[in-house]
Amino acid sequence: MCLSIPSRVVEVKEDKTALVDTMGVRRVISLELLSEDVKENDWVLVHVGFAIEKLDEEEALKTLELFEDILRMEEHEN
Amino acid sequence: MRTEQVDLRGEFRDSKRVKALEIKIKEAVERMGDVVHIMEFCGGHTHAIMKYGIDDLLKGYVRFVHGPGCPVCVMPMQRVDLALEMARLPNTILCTYGDLLRVPGSGGKSLLKLRAEGYDIRGVYSCLDSIKIASENPKKNLIFFAIGFETTTPQTAVLLLNAKRMGIKNLFVVSNHVITPAAIQHILNSPEMRQIGSVRIDAFIGPGHVSVIIGTRPYEYFAEEFQKPVVISGFEPVDILQSVYMIVMQTIRKEAKVENQYTRFVSYEGNHKAQRLVSEVFELRKEFEWRGLGTVPYSALKIKKEYKEMDAEEIFKISLSKPKEHPSCICGKVIRGVALPTDCKLFGNVCTPSNPIGSCMVSSEGACAAYFKYKKL
Secondary structure: OOOOEEEEEEEEOOOOEEEEEEOOEEEEEEOOOOOOOOOOOOEEEEEOOEEEEEOOHHHHHHHHHHHHHHHHHHHHHO | OOOOOOOOOOHHHOHHHHHHHHHHHHHHHHHHOOOEEEEEEEHHHHHHHHHOOHHHHOOOOEEEEEEEEOHHHHOOHHHHHHHHHHHHOOOEEEEEEHHHHOOOOHHHOOHHHHHHOOOEEEEEOOOOHHHHHHHHOOOOEEEEEEEEOOOOHHHHHHHHHHHHHOOOOOEEEEEEEEOHHHHHHHHHHOHHHHOOOOOOOOEEEEOHHHHHHHOOHHHHHHHHHOOOOEEEOOOOHHHHHHHHHHHHHHHHOOOOOEEEOOOOOOOOOOOHHHHHHHHHHEEEOOEEEEOOOEEEEOOEEEEOHHHHHHEHHHHOOOOOOOOOOOOOOOHHHHHHOOOOHHHOOOEOOOEEOOEOOOHHHOOOOOHHHHHHHHOOO
């Protein structure tokens, strides 16, 4: 129930909905809980038929960098 | 211009990263000299930890205490009985999320069994599907039995607002929406936590998708008041291991703060639009009964009186007899983290995912279902 799946936007429709691709499965979801616009190829987090947030790709890459930092920091400490 | 979006999931499942984090965590815990006890609140995390074998990977270093973050697990039997009685009302279609259909009520009867008797009970993927079903069946009453934590509440708010705007008169909602911070506080205040040696929780892995909606701010109180680190985590193996590492480092530094590992979806403030829609339609219940936790003050939401013509609990007054729990089921203890699924004598023999006795065996987030699926017992 709290499992949401990152999905790719295939097509934004006019009635506040979008066609998304969730691991190969396509379905129409509601965009009514998003305050920002989405466009084709954006990634959104889909939960029970609604996009609840847009992926912040920059932050995703930062998280991976943070990981690299952890390793570097530790090496430095050692 | 980029046409192919990078699929970041691969990065968060990378085996080299997993291995490196495993080594770092173990080194840090060894330096500390004590096993770290971490409660993952969310059932989604419980399943991810089991699925990727993270509990076995860190055995002897980190002990995971499974939390109550599974909406159908925490639903008391009386609410399941209420769903059954609502479905039995004449001229009614009852819609709910699929997870609830198999949860047994008093006497072992589930919505699925009731449907086999001929009652019109439907599992929906999106709550908005019930608007379509109500429009197609204008002579019937449609009751949407809404369940879930903060991740499903805004959707129910949209359902109520849209149905009202569209002038749909035959759609009603039962709100069973529950609130995560209230449950965490209740666990931290429980006698088992206070009694030393009963249950030990050093830190929390905070729920990822609940936090998409509410943000990381609501956890600041627990971190400070109870001096427990909270790290909001994603659901991939690298996410969880990175969160564990962040917790271990806080413990070593004797810190207790809220950190956010899942920044690609979670912000400090959360989803404002979703929060605004929820507050338009819902208000706090003074108290709500949870399975395992008992009565928890201000832990659930009811529909505001401005929308009472759609509140099924206001419209259809139903009196229920005392619920009858299965005498041997220990779901309540599993939900509180004081017992493991394998401590239950029904586990895996009488109670299985295809024939669940307790709610923890039903859901894809329940701890018993996770143990049954991944532990190969």
